[in-house]
Structure formats: structure tokens, C-alpha cells
Amino acid sequence: QKEVEQNSGPLSVPEGAIASLNCTYSDRGSQSFFWYRQYSGKSPELIMSIYSNGDKEDGRFTAQLNKASQYVSLLIRDSQPSDSATYLCAVTDTGRRALTFGSGTRLQVQP
Amino acid sequence: GAGVSQSPSNKVTEKGKDVELRCDPISGHTALYWYRQSLGQGLEFLIYFQGNSAPDKSGLPSDRFSAERTGGSVSTLTIQRTQQEDSAVYLCASSPNRGETQYFGPGTRLLVL
Secondary structure, three states, X not given: OOOEEOXXXXXXXXXOOOEEEEEEEOOOOEEEEEEEEEOXXXXXXXXXXEOOOXXXXXXXXXXXXXXOOOXXXXXXXXXXXXXXXXXXXXXXXXXXXXXXXXXXXXXXXXX | OOOOEEEOOEEEEOOOOOEEEEEEOOOOOOEEEEEEEOOOOOEXXXXXXXXXXXXXXXXXXXXXXXXXXXXXXXXEEEEOOOOHHHXXXXXXXXXXXXXXXXXXXXXXXXXXX
């Protein structure tokens, strides 16, 4: 059973702080990694994708991938109350065609 | 351009009835996926279509669930003889090709009474 693990939270950070969200995965063959944001009652929306080891930055968001440790993280700088949502880590590989999702981490940004 | 659309947005049905859920993927996307999300849970893969290839049905929870994709575009997920445990949000996603970023529709919220 290929698994993606996330801390369910809630992770509470003050406005303006850095939020750090973590995800581990079990399948060493995984090739593609995604972070989705899901507001309550809404469908997931893509935040970041990352395919190679290292950091990838997009605005206030930075995704970090370490395939040796089977670990992927998402950093949100200057957190805003509007960032409050559940963040889903998703993983795929060359053999599997659908995404395997973690159960998500609920982030609360306190004004 | 237009995103993934799903209909109906909400569906209430009685136990034992059949339901059909529809998904219109983004134009030109060859891959289409169905997921299920129960309240407070993560997303559970159901079925995947890629072009004209045979679908990957490995996630379907029982033989009451089936799906088809006509003309490589619109897909319909059918649940026969619905049960209360089928109540969930059913999400459809599409991607340009296999393994690429998936874009989600708004979902269909199914409630089985």
C-alpha cells in the first residue's frame, strides 16, 4: 500500500509568520509531487508542483523535495488569514496514473 | 478557458436508487480521473481514463460503481443501488496527459438517505 502521510493539524501560526507543512511518502519510485489547497466546502486547487530535488519558489510559496528522505514540504512566507485552509500533499509515479493524496494538514493563520 | 465542470452540484437520493454523476473535462485534456472525498477525509482514487486506453478501475470500491467516458471527453460515474456509505463528495479531475498536473472540478455532493 503506497502511502502519503501528513500531520492533520491544525497548524496555527500568526499572521506574517512562516508556515511549514510537511509530507512523507512511502513509494521510492514516486516522480511527481504536488501541493493542493482546499478551502472548506471547495475542491482542491493546485498550489505547487515539484519534480526534482531541491527548492522551487513561487511567490510566497516554496516547495522542497528530498527524494532520498522521501520527504516533501511546503513553506508559506508572510502567512495571511486567507491562507487558512487544508493543504493536501499528492504524489504520483511513472507507473501509477492517479494521485495518492495525504489526508491533509489544516492551517489556521491567526490575524 | 473553461475549467472542469461537474453536474449536478448536489444530489440527494434514497438508499437503493441509482445515480449518475457527470464530468466535463478541460478541452484537450486526455486524462480524466474520479475521486471520492468523505467528510473530513482525504481523496480516494476511484477510476482513471487515458485517451482510448482501457480505464484503470482499481479504485472502485464495489461492482455497484462504474464509469464510462464517451468520445474521449465527457465522463459519467454511475452508482447503482446506492448505500448510505456512498455519501461523499465526488470529484472529477483532468490533466493534459498522464502524470501531469490534475485540475479539479467543483465536485458533486451526494447524500444517500
